[in-house]
Amino acid sequence: MDGESTGQQQYSSSVGVDENGDVVYQRDSSVHTFGQDSHIIGINDGHIVNIVGSQQAQDAQYEVSDVQIRDDNLTKKVVLGPTVKWKKVVNSSGPSPRPRHGHRAVAIKDLIIVFGGGNEGIVDELHVYNTTTKQWFVPSVRGDVPSGCAAYGIVCNGTHIFIFGGMVEYGxxxxxxxxxxxxxxEWRKLRPRPPRSGCAGPSPRLGHSFSLASNQVCYIFGGLANGSSDPKQNKTIYLDDLFTLDIHGSSGLQWEQPVTYGTRPCARESHSAVIYETEARRQLFIYGGMNGCRLGDLWVLDLDTMTWDNPLIGGVVPIPRSLHTANLIGHRMYIYGGWVVKVSENLPRARAGHCSAVVNNRIYIWSGRDGYRKAWNNQVCCKDMWYLETSVPGIPSRVQLVRASVAGLEVRITRSFKCCFVLNFYS
Structure with missing residues (x-):
């Protein structure tokens, strides 16, 4: 996934527009046609290119529903075409969980297991969705059932699911x-021993990452702690510590706090983490998060040398974000959603069918069909007028229009900085 050779297959790709006006993406011998309403970002001869068909109205900014991928040291915004396409799950059956946030999910074969989170209170519910039958079901659990928690860490090893930390109530x-x-x-509470170094194990936290490598070692990084003993007096502490846990250790469970090398990431919470492994290396990728402001940096920890690296990334870099998700499929990390900083409140809404005109160096737009709203089967039209200042406003001309009516025009003629004249025209 980085710029160095990992022994994986190298690809060449190109994008363009065919004779029918369709956007075409070619990767080696594989060719995909996306249609005239497509928007694709790719590589031509080592250069990033942006091909746009006759798109519907869009904002000139990322939405939090975007999908980003990182592939071969290049970050790209995903083109939703025939091979990468959102499909809404419909006609599911069974007792579906209530809408919530702060929950987590893992997959075991065709099953998606969802636990915790909440909206009006944190819950300890366990729901399972069968992606083959499109059915939800609630298993009958037993054992040491954990309290409801949110923003915790979760990993899955075979049929064994491990959860760590999280928020059980505010503060x-x-x-x-x-x-x-x-x-x-069946739930079971585990009690790992503290690290051999003599330090304490990981402190109570939320918003940390919890990742499992193929060698059965879990990695916890960062998160948010409460520096106050009183939950009602929440004192925010962002964490940058790293702990490991060998879940199949021969001497039982024990936390370790490994020594790392290189410049490490700043403290953060609500970031994402994935582990990427090849025959040559094993790496932990940390992206984004929050530490008082949204973060958009990418960090890589080599799990063999325990060395941090902050690689230089090309392509279309996502807007800094937190509370997003990241998933690894093959050699690609897919980033979806999250909280982002609003670029600007002072932007016109997306629209189509509007009018525009240029006055001096300003582009004025007015009305048009709203790109987001629709009333029944009727399009909703915008009522606002905006102008785009394309350069620094110049000095006003000597003749300026003051007032216009059906009866006449009133203009101001500036002769010098010391005097001016007003000329009225009447019919």
Whole structure:
């Protein structure tokens, strides 16, 4: 995934427009046609190119529903075409969970297991969705069922699910570790020993990352802690610590706090983390998050040398964000959603069918069909007028229009800085 050779296959790609006006993306011998309403970002002869068909109205900024991918040291905004396309799940059955946030999910074969989170209070509910039958079901759990929690970490190893930390109520966080044996839906509270170095294990936290490598070692990074003993007096502390846990250790569970090298990421919470492995290396990728402001940096920890790196990234870099998700498929990391900083409140809404005209160095637009709103089967039209200042306003001309009516015109003629004249025209 970085610029160095990893022994993986190298690809060449190009984009363009064919004779029918369709956007075409070619990767080696594979060719994809996206249609005239497509928008694609790709590489031609080592250069980033942006091909746009006859798109519908859009804002000139990222929405939080965008999807970004990072592939071979290049970040690109995903083109939703025939091979990469959102599809809404419809006609699902069973007791679906209530809408919520702060929950987490893992997959075991065709099953998606969702736990915790909440909206009006944090819940300890466990729901399972079968992607083959499109059915939700609520398994009957037993054992040491954890309290409801949100913004915790979760990993899955076979049929064993591990959750760590999270928020159990406002201002009160936990550092408990639980295991769910999904083959019999049984919870078990785990009590790892503290690190051999003598330091304490990970403190109670939320918004941390919890990642599992193929060598059965879990990695916890960052998060948010409460520096006050009183949950009602929440004192925010952003964390930058790293802990490991070998879940199949021969001597039982024990936290470790490894020594790392190089410049490490700044403290953060609500970031994303994925582990990328090849025959040559094993890496932990940390992206984005929050530490008082949204972050958009990417960090890589080589898990063999425990060395941090902040690689130089090309392509279309996503807007800094937190509370997003990141998933690894093959050699690509897909980033979706999250909170982003609004670029500007002072922007016209997306629209189509509007009018525009140029006055001096300003482009004026007025009305048009609203790109977001629709009333029944009727288009909603915008009522506002905007202008785009394309350069620094110049000095006013000597003749300026003051007032116009059906009866006449009133103009101002500036002769010098010391005097001016007003000339009225009447019919």
């Amino acid at each position: 009160r966080y936990t550092n408990d570790l639980y295991e769910l044996q999904a083959s019999r839906w």
